[in-house]
Amino acid sequence: MIHAAGFxxxxxxxxxxxxxxxxxxxxxxxxxxxxxxxxxxxxGKLDFLDGLIIPxxxxxxxxxxxxxxxxxxxxxxxNYRLPRQANRASAGKYLLGELKRIKKGxxxxxxxxxxxxxxxxxxxxxxxxxxxxxxxxxxxANYPHLISSRRLYTVINASMVMPREEVxxxxxxxxxxxxxxxxxxxxxxxxxxxxxxxxLEPFEVLDYIEEFGGTVIADDFQNGYxxxxxxxxxxxxxLEALVDRQLKRIPSAAFDIxxxxxxxxxxxxxxxxxxxxxxxxxxxxxxxENFDSYxxxxxxxxxxxxxxxxxxxxxxxxxxxxxxxxxxxMEMLGGESR
Amino acid sequence: MSAKNVFKTAELMKxxxxxxxxxxxxxxEEGRPVAWVTAVFPVEIIYAAGLFPYYPExxxxxxxxRKVTHDLSTAAEAKGYARDLCGYARSGIGDAYSEExxxxxxxxxxxxxxxxxxxxxxxxxxxxxARFYNSPYFLLDSPRVGLETDRLCIDYFIEQLHExxxxxxxxxxxxxxxxxxxxxxxxxxxxxxxxxxxxxxxxLRPAPFxxxxxxxxxxxxxxxxxxxxxxxxxxxxxxxxxxxxxxxxTAIPEERHKIYFDHIPCWPKLRWFSELFASRGxxxxxxxxxxxxxxxxxxxxxxxxxxxxxxxxxxxxxxxYRVKRKISFMKKYDVDGFVLFSNRSCKxxxxxxxxxxxxxxxxxxxxxxxxxxxxxxxxxxxxxxxLAKLEPFFEQLN
Numbered sequence: 001m002i003h004a005a006g007f008x009x010x011x012x013x014x015x016x017x018x019x020x021x022x023x024x025x026x027x028x029x030x031x032x033x034x035x036x037x038x039x040x041x042x043x044g045k046l047d048f049l050d051g052l053i054i055p056x057x058x059x060x061x062x063x064x065x066x067x068x069x070x071x072x073x074x075x076x077x078x079n080y081r082l083p084r085q086a087n088r089a090s091a092g093k094y095l096l097g098e099l100k101r102i103k104k105g106x107x108x109x110x111x112x113x114x115x116x117x118x119x120x121x122x123x124x125x126x127x128x129x130x131x132x133x134x135x136x137x138x139x140x141a142n143y144p145h146l147i148s149s150r151r152l153y154t155v156i157n158a159s160m161v162m163p164r165e166e167v168x169x170x171x172x173x174x175x176x177x178x179x180x181x182x183x184x185x186x187x188x189x190x191x192x193x194x195x196x197x198x199x200l201e202p203f204e205v206l207d208y209i210e211e212f213g214g215t216v217i218a219d220d221f222q223n224g225y226x227x228x229x230x231x232x233x234x235x236x237x238x239l240e241a242l243v244d245r246q247l248k249r250i251p252s253a254a255f256d257i258x259x260x261x262x263x264x265x266x267x268x269x270x271x272x273x274x275x276x277x278x279x280x281x282x283x284x285x286x287x288x289e290n291f292d293s294y295x296x297x298x299x300x301x302x303x304x305x306x307x308x309x310x311x312x313x314x315x316x317x318x319x320x321x322x323x324x325x326x327x328x329x330m331e332m333l334g335g336e337s338r
Numbered sequence: 339m340s341a342k343n344v345f346k347t348a349e350l351m352k353x354x355x356x357x358x359x360x361x362x363x364x365x366x367e368e369g370r371p372v373a374w375v376t377a378v379f380p381v382e383i384i385y386a387a388g389l390f391p392y393y394p395e396x397x398x399x400x401x402x403x404r405k406v407t408h409d410l411s412t413a414a415e416a417k418g419y420a421r422d423l424c425g426y427a428r429s430g431i432g433d434a435y436s437e438e439x440x441x442x443x444x445x446x447x448x449x450x451x452x453x454x455x456x457x458x459x460x461x462x463x464x465x466x467x468a469r470f471y472n473s474p475y476f477l478l479d480s481p482r483v484g485l486e487t488d489r490l491c492i493d494y495f496i497e498q499l500h501e502x503x504x505x506x507x508x509x510x511x512x513x514x515x516x517x518x519x520x521x522x523x524x525x526x527x528x529x530x531x532x533x534x535x536x537x538x539x540x541x542l543r544p545a546p547f548x549x550x551x552x553x554x555x556x557x558x559x560x561x562x563x564x565x566x567x568x569x570x571x572x573x574x575x576x577x578x579x580x581x582x583x584x585x586x587x588t589a590i591p592e593e594r595h596k597i598y599f600d601h602i603p604c605w606p607k608l609r610w611f612s613e614l615f616a617s618r619g620x621x622x623x624x625x626x627x628x629x630x631x632x633x634x635x636x637x638x639x640x641x642x643x644x645x646x647x648x649x650x651x652x653x654x655x656x657x658x659y660r661v662k663r664k665i666s667f668m669k670k671y672d673v674d675g676f677v678l679f680s681n682r683s684c685k686x687x688x689x690x691x692x693x694x695x696x697x698x699x700x701x702x703x704x705x706x707x708x709x710x711x712x713x714x715x716x717x718x719x720x721x722x723x724x725l726a727k728l729e730p731f732f733e734q735l736n
Contacts, residue, residue, distance in 0.1 A: 025692060027680060027710070029422055059458045062482055063689035066657030070693045081481035083494075084454055084461065088501050091479070094494040098481070101490065253462075260469065285422050287685070291462035294417045295469065309418065 001099070001242075002053070003164060004114050004122040005106045010049065011160030013199060013223050014314035016040045025071050026064075031285040032314035033199060034060045039315075041072045051076030051109065053102070056084075057254035058288050076109045078102060086247045086255050095243045103239070119238040125164050127231040132171035133159060134228055139178055141273060144190045144215035146178055150206040153216075157200075157223055190215040191335040194270045196296065197281035198253070198289050200224050201312055204319055205281065208326040213335030218273040220250060220266065221281075253288035260292055263299035270305055277333045278307040279326070283314075306333060343587070347575045348554070354567050355557055362445045365390035371448040371509065374467065376460050377560050378630060378651050379453040379478065380499070380644040382526050385564040386519040387506045392445045393561050394467070395460075397433070398426025402605035402714035406440040411715060425683040425714025427463035434470050446471050449509060451502070453478040455654045457686045476505050480649045484656045488649070495645035516640065522564040523635040523643075530633045532572035533559045539579050540623035541671050544593035546582040549622035550612035551589060553603045559631040594619035595735045598668045598676040601627045601687045602713045610721075618732045623671045626652050626663065653686055661694050665702060675735050676706040677728070682718045705734035 002009040014032065016022070016039035025042075026035050040046050052074050054065040062079075069077050081098055083091040107113050133156055140152045155174070159167045191214040195205075200221040209216060219225045229250050233241045251262035270278060278300050282289055293309060300307035308329050310322055365372055373389040375381050377396075384391040401407050407425050410432035415421060419431055433444045450473055452464040461477050468475035478498050481491050503514045536555075539547045555575060562568035582588075597615065599622045604611060615622055630651060636643040652663055668676060678695050680688040695708050709727040712718035 027688060029682060030685070030689060056482065059685040060689065062458070063657075063686060067690045067693055070657065070690070070697075079482060083481070084458070084479045085477045088498070090494060090497040090501055093497065094479075094481075094490065097490045097494070257465070260465065285420075287423060287459060288462055290418075290420050290423055291427075291459075291466055294419065295466075297418065 001103055001106060001114060001119065001122075003125070004119040005110050007051070007106075007110075008163070011223075012037050012040070012046070012052075013157065013160070014040075014201065016043060016045065017315035018043065019315055025067060029285055030060050031283055033201075033283060033286075034064055036314040038064070038068060038071075041068065049074055051078070053078045053080050055080040056082050057252075058286070060285075060287075076105075078105055082246070082254070084255060085257070087257060092243050092247055095246060096239060099239050099242055116238055120234065123232045123238055123241065124234060125168065127234070128168050129159055129164055129171070130228040130231055132168060132175060135175055136171065136178075137225065137228070139175070140215075141192075141217040143182065144217075146181060148206070148210055149216040150203060150210070153200055153203065153206060153224060156227060160223065160227065189213070189336065191276050191330060191333045192217045192274055194266065194273065194275040194278040195219040195221070195224075195281060196266055196278060197221055197312075198283050198286050200281065201283070201314055202319065202322075205279075205310075205312075205322060205326065208323045209279075209330070210338065212327050212330035212337050214330050214333070217275060218269050220252070220262070220269070222252075226250060226252065253286075253292045260295050262292060263296045266296060267299050267303045267305070270300070270303070275305065277329065278305055279329065280307065280309040281312050282309050284311050343589070345551070345555070345575070345578055347571070347578050350571060350574055351555065351557065354562065354571055357567075358561060362390055362392055366445065372445055374447040374450040374452075374464065376452050376456060376464075378455045378648060378653065379451060380648050382519060382522045382564045382635070382644065383499070383503065383506070383514075384451065385522045386515060387503075387510060388512075388518075389449065389506070389510070391561070392447065394430045394444060394463075395426050396557065396561055397441070397444050398424075398429045398714060399605050401429040401433075401441050402426075403608065404441055405606040405716060407606070407714040408717050409438065409440055410436060412436075421715070421717070422682065424457075424459040424463065425712055425718075427459055427466075429714065430463060431466055431470075434467065447473045449473055449506075450475040451478070452476070453480055453648060455480040455648055455651050457653070457684065459683075459685075474505075474509065476502055478502060478648075480654055482656065483650055483654055483659075485659050487646075491649045492642070492645045495649045496641050499641045499644060519640050520637045523637055523640055525566060525569055526564045526633060527635055529559055529563050529565075529568040529572055530631055532569065532576055534629070534632050536572060536576050536579060537624070537628060539583070540589075540596075540621070542583065543596075544588040544590075545596075545621055545623060546579050546587060546589055548589040549599055549625050549628060550603070550608060550615075552625075552628040553608060556628055556631070563631065563633075590616040590619070590621050592619045593621045595674040596621055596623045596671055598623065598664065598671065598673045599625045600664065600676075600678045600691075601625060602679070602681060602684065603627075604679070604711055604713055604719060606714070606716050607711075607719060614728070618735070620674075620732065620735065622677075623673060624667045626660075626667070629667070657690055657694070661697055661701075664694070665698060668698075668702060668704065673704065675704050675731060677731065678706065678708045679713075680708050680710045682710070682712040683714055705731060707731040 014036040016036045021042045022035045022039035056062045232245045371389050375391045381391050411428035413436035414428045414432035450464045452461045454461050558568045558571045597620050633647045707727045709724050
């Protein structure tokens with residue numbers, strides 16, 4: 001919708017390491033994603049923004065927009081109030097209403113309607129982005145030597161802040177080059193890992209995994225596979241199609257579903273991708289993640305899959321400790337240092 | 339509320355809360371379903387359906403008041419539930435895993451109902467519990483509401499109430515009784531009306547009743563709202579307050595200042611706070627927390643009315659609405675200052691509090707402060723830190 005309105009969608013994923021000013025407004029026990037994102041705005045590093053939409057995925061996100069507006073107001077600010085249950089008929093009806101409300105707000109700010117044709121064109125472009133990114137992800141999983149984990153996730157994250165037309169063009173070129181270089185790796189000795197969590201951060205984790213002989217072959221991060229996992233159905237009315245995709249997305253801790261299907265999703269993903277182990281990157285103070293964490297670890301153990309949980313923070317230190325833990329875990333899995 | 343100033347009605351409360359707890363155990367024995375519910379939940383439907391509503395948050399508050407949250411929490415923390423999660427949730431989850439039950443075992447649910455008007459911690463806690471106790475769970479989803487009445491949210495909630503009633507009918511095998519619902523709503527209205535008249539008495543100078551008294555007397559409005567017992571209890575309490583007004587018995591010996599306090603109290607330190615404020619001649623007179631139970635239902639349109647009341651509760655509202663509401667309480671009770679509690683257990687109430695405090699000071703000219711602590715867990719409470727915020731505040735009052 002943002003793209004179809006002719007605006008430039010820019011995904012904010014934390015980023016500042018200087019949290020002092022943000023801490024004056026948002027308690028230090030708010031997650032570092034919220035604080036470091038706000039810090040970027042306070043430092044003037046997001047001054048190019050005209051507007052901000054915050055999706056309600058947790059209490060912190062539910063409170064953040066109002067606070068942001070108070071300390072660093074932007075011309076267009078909006079809450080995206082996602083339904084927190086996804087398995088009853090009421091959820092779809094409500095979400096359609098919420099998307100219509102947001103569309104109307106965007107149209108008012110823009111001063112012109114968002115036409116269905118434009119919306120469908122944007123949907124197709126985003127679908128193409130995601131299809132290319134999934135291809136790249138598969139290529140990496142099958143040929144880890146071809147493109148490193150760090151590079152793969154850097155590309156996915158770049159796609160959240162670059163012009164989407166450019167993303168499609170560059171990805172096609174990249175895939176073309178990589179496919180030319182394809183050679184069957186007789187000795188693919190990487191230890192295959194599943195990573196899970198709210199957000200992939202810090203990216204150094206990927207370096208450490210590769211340093212000690214591993215590679216990431218699957219994940220469910222919001223700035224990873226969760227961002228690219230599925231496409232919008234282009235056969236439906238565009239708004240209804242957006243609802244359809246949202247409600248069918250892979251499980252996440254933000255949605256309240258009693259049996260925590262995410263744990264089974266993760267174990268079956270691990271088995272499908274032949275993972276040798278799993279690392280949960282737990283963003284400190286991430287409540288939805290914490291409430292599911294014990295069950296997720298237990299589900300992995302029940303499948304006989306070694307798993308560890310590592311606490312992470314945006315802008316935080318502790319890289320040395322993270323490296324040590326990954327080293328020990330990789331050694332246990334038989335990884336060979338490179 | 340000093341020891342010699344105890345309300346006679348307190349005995350009645352002990353009695354009806356004891357009976358309520360016994361009724362829960364009896365329901366279990368007789369196979370009547372025990373339904374977990376959250377504090378801001380249309381419990382009227384649960385009462386009307388003949389289920390026994392149980393409040394795990396109440397369990398959390400009792401554990402906190404008895405200063406055992408950290409003992410229960412240890413069992414939850416051992417499983418990886420972090421100390422920064424809600425203290426009530428940690429108490430409940432801890433009790434599930436713990437061998438020790440310092441406040442008695444939590445009443446195990448046959449069904450779980452949660453409304454997320456208050457926060458996102460409750461649904462996650464209830465999900466964990468639904469898995470642990472292997473019981474069906476129903477979430478009433480209540481998206482955040484802004485400054486104005488939000489039709490989209492009300493319609494969504496009404497549709498979910500229909501879904502919930504179907505869910506209950508499927509569980510009990512009995513058709514839902516709307517006549518019974520009307521009776522329960524009437525009783526709820528009565529209890530809420532009496533409760534708010536009682537709270538209003540804090541505006542008198544000097545007042546017979548304050549916030550710390552309200553914290554003590556609020557259990558029935560939370561748990562028994564919708565029953566005759568709650569109505570009778572608040573009728574008795576109101577009579578006693580009127581008696582006190584006549585006799586000139588006041589909440590604190592020398593009331594020199596009236597204070598607004600948000601939000602929930604520090605349960606394990608309730609007496610410490612009440613004595614501290616009283617010793618400074620300051621009576622805490624109002625809080626959004628105790629004023630939450632101010633529902634008014636239209637019996638002609640029960641579900642619509644339930645949806646309007648429960649979705650538009652202050653805790654689910656935007657920053658601006660909440661600042662306005664705080665200021666309107668401050669004006670109504672004519673306070674001399676305000677104290678805001680940044681509660682580690684409660685992100686929806688704590689986040690944004692520093693900005694709100696600044697705004698309220700600017701708009702009202704009143705002195706105010708924000709302190710950091712936890713409503714339940716004494717490991718996250720430091721007397722020195724709290725006093726460092728409160729002492730300068732008390733000085734400003736003089």
